[in-house]
Amino acid sequence: MKALVCNNFGDVNTLSYQEMPDPNAGSDDVLVQVRAAGVVFTDILLAEGKYQTKPALPFILGTEISGDVVAVGSNVTRFKPGDRVMSLAMNFGAFAEKIALPGWLPTRLPPNISYESGAAMMSSTATAQHALRQRADMQVGETLVVTGAAGATGSGAIQVGKAIGARVIAVCSSDEKAAFAKSQGADETINYTKEDLKKAIKERTGGRGADVVFDTVGGDVFGACARAMATNGRLLVVGFASGNLPILPVNLTLVKVYSVIGVHWLTFVRQQPELHAKNMEELLVWVEQGIINPAIDSVVPLSEGVAALKRLSSRRAMGKVVIKP
């Protein structure tokens, strides 16, 4: 089969579109024909060898798919060939024509949801849902600040925030991205290249600060948010797309009485599969009701997968970039 392969850690330009052996599906696995795969910033970090986990080389990139089950192992009763599914690819390998997944992992993809939407809502929207539900315990009427709000995970957080009943303030680096964030449901926006971010969050919250911050950017953006938290606020550490790991003077959490909370969706799916399955049920209800509709930036053929990754690294993507084998 064809796949986008990392043979050596480095720039995404060094990735190779090449033949790879078909995956081996064991008795507990399902074999899936991949129809769409979502691109996440994490893919870039993985390719560069900068992610928390370094897979053994060579490996096929990609962490989320939708597709059709083509074969099931003898112990798998949840699925049969022909079933449409969407799934996290826990051990990577999504940017390929086929993938083997543990039988307990995929979620059934309803017939009225496209493969592109299925792939797009996995790690981005589902991460946002896990972060806001389980990690922040976000309440109706609270104020949610989303950074990187026009990105895949950020736009997912806007939609999930609105689905929960939050007032959402989207933080972006351009007016174009701010307008996009508004189209995703944000109540207000901040262009942090034009406004002082800490001051702007305070202004838009009547001086209280944010109840919840969903930060995908890190660096100075995190630093500004850490100084604009409400009492009993929750500052969610989701990602570091800026490339800068922020350092937090912890006295801020004492003085302002707020919590800093790490989010790692992959760990959540691995360690709490039943709760993950419940989240997916809720997510699909929201999709059925039209409350959640993942924004697709572009759909790119697998053979041009490097260009798909570059759309993220060049900071141009708004919503989700999807790869089609």
Ligand SMILES: NC(=O)c1ccc[n+]([C@@H]2O[C@H](COP(=O)([O-])OP(=O)(O)OC[C@H]3O[C@@H](n4cnc5c(N)ncnc54)[C@H](OP(=O)(O)O)[C@@H]3O)[C@@H](O)[C@H]2O)c1
């Ligand atoms: N913790 C988890 O479980 C989890 C799950 C999924 C993703 N993530 C992480 O979340 C982050 C965002 O992922 P994503 O897939 O949503 O990425 P994305 O679609 O590319 O969005 C990232 C956003 O970050 C902002 N940004 C700031 N500085 C940047 C830079 N130097 N280069 C690129 N973008 C920059 C951009 O918004 P502005 O231009 O408006 O600033 C961009 O829209 C990544 O760090 C990823 O690893 C974490």
